[in-house]
Amino acid sequence: MDATQKYLFNLLSEIDDICKKYDIEYFVDFGSTLGAIRHEGFIPWDDDIDINMTEENYYKWVESCKKELDPKKRVYCDGRLDRDFPGVFGRYVDVESLRLSSNFAFWKPICGQCIDVFYMMELPGDPVKKQEAIDLYFAYDEYCNSSYRHYRYKSKKQMDLYNKFRRWERFVGKERVLRHLEKKIFNQHYDDCDTYLSCSARKYGPVSYAPKFLYDKVYHAEFEGRKFPISAKYAELLTYYYGDDWNIMPKDQKHHSQMSHTGIPCSAYVNDYMRLLDEKALKKERQKAKHVMVEEGYKVGVHLHHVYDKLGEFVKYKTEKKLREHGITDVNTLLDAGDEKKLRLLDEVFSEYYEKQLQFSVRYWESYFDMGEDLFYAAIFNMLYTRNNFTVASKLMKLRDMNFIPYTDRLKALWQLVIDAREIKAAMVYKEYDKAEALIKKAVEKYPHSKEIKLYNLEIKVIKADPEAQALAEKLLEKYPDNDRIEKALGDIAYMKGDKETAEKYYKKVKGETADGMLLLDIRKKGV
Numbered sequence: 183m184d185a186t187q188k189y190l191f192n193l194l195s196e197i198d199d200i201c202k203k204y205d206i207e208y209f210v211d212f213g214s215t216l217g218a219i220r221h222e223g224f225i226p227w228d229d230d231i232d233i234n235m236t237e238e239n240y241y242k243w244v245e246s247c248k249k250e251l252d253p254k255k256r257v258y259c260d261g262r263l264d265r266d267f268p269g270v271f272g273r274y275v276d277v278e279s280l281r282l283s284s285n286f287a288f289w290k291p292i293c294g295q296c297i298d299v300f301y302m303m304e305l306p307g308d309p310v311k312k313q314e315a316i317d318l319y320f321a322y323d324e325y326c327n328s329s330y331r332h333y334r335y336k337s338k339k340q341m342d343l344y345n346k347f348r349r350w351e352r353f354v355g356k357e358r359v360l361r362h363l364e365k366k367i368f369n370q371h372y373d374d375c376d377t378y379l380s381c382s383a384r385k386y387g388p389v390s391y392a393p394k395f396l397y398d399k400v401y402h403a404e405f406e407g408r409k410f411p412i413s414a415k416y417a418e419l420l421t422y423y424y425g426d427d428w429n430i431m432p433k434d435q436k437h438h439s440q441m442s443h444t445g446i447p448c449s450a451y452v453n454d455y456m457r458l459l460d461e462k463a464l465k466k467e468r469q470k471a472k473h474v475m476v477e478e479g480y481k482v483g484v485h486l487h488h489v490y491d492k493l494g495e496f497v498k499y500k501t502e503k504k505l506r507e508h509g510i511t512d513v514n515t516l517l518d519a520g521d522e523k524k525l526r527l528l529d530e531v532f533s534e535y536y537e538k539q540l541q542f543s544v545r546y547w548e549s550y551f552d553m554g555e556d557l558f559y560a561a562i563f564n565m566l567y568t569r570n571n572f573t574v575a576s577k578l579m580k581l582r583d584m585n586f587i588p589y590t591d592r593l594k595a596l597w598q599l600v601i602d603a604r605e606i607k608a609a610m611v612y613k614e615y616d617k618a619e620a621l622i623k624k625a626v627e628k629y630p631h632s633k634e635i636k637l638y639n640l641e642i643k644v645i646k647a648d649p650e651a652q653a654l655a656e657k658l659l660e661k662y663p664d665n666d667r668i669e670k671a672l673g674d675i676a677y678m679k680g681d682k683e684t685a686e687k688y689y690k691k692v693k694g695e696t697a698d699g700m701l702l703l704d705i706r707k708k709g710v
Contacts (some may be wrong), residue, residue: 183406187224189279189295190231196256197233197274197297198410204246207400208235210410211300211380212423213436215403219416219611220699223406227435229442231297234380235624236397237369240272240301249272259292260299262328262364265357266290266465270323272299280448282441289461291449300380301366305391307374315370316391317343319379322363324476328469329370341480348473353508354537392422417608425573426604430701439660450707487549492653494551497538501557504531513560519631525568532561539581540574550581558582559593570602570633600628606638609701618642637667644671644678651675666696670705677708 183191194210194323201208210218211234217225235243247258260272266289267273279295303319305312320336321343334409336344350359378397380390399414413419420428505513516528539551553561558578563576579597582589589597602625609618625635640658643651652675659668673688691708692701 183224185444186229186281186295187406188445189276189442190229190297191348191408193274193276193295193297194233194405194410195408197299198408200246200396201243203250204242206234206235206239206242206246208239208243208406208411209397209400210403210412214405215400215412215416216420216424216428218405218410218412219420220431220703222404222703225431231301233297234300234302234397236378237301237303240299241369243299244272245360253277254356257292258299265326265360266328267292268327269703270326271301273297274299274709275448277449278447280441280446280451281445282451289452289456289459289464291447291452293451294448295444302378302380302392302397304370304372304375304394305377305379306372307376313376315367316379318363319381321347322360322367323381325363326360328465328472336480336483338475341476344476368545374402392419396422404571417611418604420602422673425576426600426607427571427573429698431699433697434650489656490549490551493538494540494553497535497551498553498557501531501535501553504652513556515651517560517563519563519567525564526558528564529568535561536565536574550585550586550587552585555590555593559590561594562593562596566596566599567631567633572603572634575600599632599635602628603632603634603638606635610638610641615642615645619646633662637665639673640668644674664695666692666701671698673705677710 198206200206210231212232213225213228214231214233217223217228233346244258244260244263251258255276255278257275257277258272259267259275261267261270263272273292275292275296276294277291281293281295305315317337317339324340324344325347337632343438347359347363375393375395378394396413396415396419400411401414401416402409403412403416416512430542455624505511508531510516510527510531513531516524516531518524530665535553535557539549542549552558562575562578565571565578579600580647602621606618606621606625609615609621616636622635622638622642625632626639629635634659640651640654643654651671655668655671655675659665659672662668669688670692673685673692676682676684676688689705689708696702
């Protein structure tokens, strides 16, 4: 751990002690769960910790902070406790330290080292009522935040609600509007609840809601030498939030803080410049600027949605043109998972579609290029069988879901490969090897040409010390040269045979090439 991570670890330990004392159930969540499983601690470049808890536990947590915290050392903030705080979620803040970023309220001394505390609210099971609750919450979140815009692109419903709240404010004042909304939004319970909405701030991507079952049970995971609670369904949770390749470390390493100091109290920093500013005027200007940004952001979103629809039509035209140039009148004739020549051609045809769709779905999450049923099916087929990229296939399917386009029967059958692979991965991660072996045996018969299933088959044979593992690994390495999972398997086979020299050779190669954090963790645990 670096200095910032050590500081955050100590704050998390304090939170853990308070929660144990008052019997509060919480989860180390999001990127911190990822760190716990992939690194048994912090993601190496990470500089924050997130925790999450149900709304019922959250209220117990707020009350415990009132009893336990010395305000000269620690404070707890959220938008309902302090209207000047810029978020509806909470922060456990060490005011004896300093941590600077653009996302702190610069007129209050709350910019110390901190841990974000999110809470999970129940959503109704009925799809229409669920969407109404989501729209109301996100419009409220944007309205109550006086500092900056949280959500760059909003639905028309969310924007209409936001403007409605502002109109009410002219007659009754902001505080009364907020109290009215908070009675409708918070502490709601539904008999048919199947989803939690997590009160986190997202500018891009889907809103932060997750299936309720993912938080049914707690598992205590190793995190920098101490055990902390995470979701017992962490494999499924990480897949839900980060995709099927959550074990792969990204090239773009995300940071939160521009600057951190552990020896300077944040009040010294804030007081140094606030003496030169008119706080009342500053807040008024910030609020005014924020409303302008929200309005402009919505207009840009509407415009971009139209632009991306046209771009989608153009990409579809170019994809069909490529097929014609290769003399292909029916894309379905290329859908042969056992024919590598056809798969290469298929991949070439869809390369621009993947590039453009993924590029613009990041900028505007709901932008979906409607390619028609045959082309979309072929694109998913190619992503699963040629590129073996289940995460991108999942993103494309999620975009389809968000645009309310139903699955065809054959698309459901194709998607079943992803579902089956996820079940195998979860069993492997949880070390339920007998279950994994049974699932893999069925999948090998069902999907004989899937690279992912072939790799799982090799990995379970290595774990089970199957005498066929060595020959299978060598055969697969010929077909998929320089594959980190196959080379790791060969290293494991040598390691189990006591051939440390050969094992180290493979492990060294894997460590120099792989971005798979789970492979690296296992090699590290072997002491190699």
